């Protein structure tokens with residue numbers, strides 16, 4: 309069976325790797341540089357904590373596969389910092405973790421958790437299985453694992469023939485029995501050619517990195533949903549390297565709207581996140597040392613979305629990195645079986 313994977317971000321490479329290990333003939337076509345689009349940067353948050361028990365279970369399956377990847381890579385790809393959720397969703401997420409039998413606790417004294425803040429209203433959910441994903445090490449591992457399948461090429465068209473699919477673009481046509489489109493921002497155009505709808509609306513997002521005053525500090529990853537600094541302003545934060553603290557904020561929709569343009573949203577985000585760091589955090593210097601921009605499809609949350617049309621499967625979502633090894637395994641199994649994978653939705 310010959311399978312084509314479109315896109316060499318973390319999802320395409322994870323899928324190509326899982327297919328190669330199952331003995332399939334695989335070609336993974338990448339228009340640009342592997343891992344350079346939405347999968348770029350220094351770090352991501354891994355967490356078992358989710359709002360939905362099925363997603364907690366899926367993250368637990370992913371965590372086991374992250375350990376296998378780490379063993380194969382020879383370095384730990386996920387840290388042991390843990391993850392903390394503060395704010396109103398903490399109790400519901402705690403119930404979801406309990407339903408999925410995932411280790412967790414609700415902590416009243418947030419001051420004991422090592423977060424860069426003196427106090428936060430309400431209880432916090434502690435997810436000891438969370439931690440920082442080392443993105444450069446993951447990229448190096450996946451590029452090498454999927455190397456036999458990787459080819460440079462921009463896929464312009466999917467021509468569904470009987471049997472299979474012909475991929476046309478900036479390369480000699482490739483014929484495959486099945487295709488998985490994991491092309492991030494490029495997924496909707498290819499999916500539309502075979503009658504699948506993938507969300508097209510986009511919004512801007514920027515993550516900013518600051519210095520920790522104590523370079524040896526290693527706080528847990530933190531999702532701050534308290535809105536205690538300002539209503540409508542929530543963040544995710546993580547130690548993105550020794551002495552580095554990265555903060556991404558969800559701005560009110562009108563502040564991040566696509567029509568405002570990248571430069572305006574970046575400037576607005578910069579002002580707000582710097583003020584948040586200065587006024588709300590402790591032990592974090594407010595000078596920005598790195599900015600990481602991406603576009604995203606608003607409203608997809610933590611869900612992993614998959615759809616199929618004949619021999620073509622498409623996978624998309626906004627917070628896919630943590631689930632990547634599980635998504636790759638699910639897609640590989642389903643492609644080889646000729647089914648659409650059963651992945652928990654949003």
Ligand SMILES: Cc1cc2nc3c(=O)[nH]c(=O)nc-3n(C[C@H](O)[C@H](O)[C@H](O)COP(=O)(O)OP(=O)(O)OC[C@H]3O[C@@H](n4cnc5c(N)ncnc54)[C@H](O)[C@@H]3O)c2cc1C
Nearest residue numbers: 315317318319339345346347353463492494602628629630
């Ligand atoms: C700042 C930031 C913070 C994030 N934080 C987290 C987090 O903490 N935890 C988490 O789990 N997730 C997080 N995410 C989201 C996560 O990184 C993405 O969901 C994930 O990396 C997407 O991977 P992907 O493979 O689907 O897409 P991409 O990495 O975008 O890969 C798609 C690839 O397809 C290629 N391509 C597109 N069109 C074509 C075509 N027609 N032909 C050939 N190739 C094509 C592109 O060049 C690209 O390389 C974050 C993302 C960003 C940017």
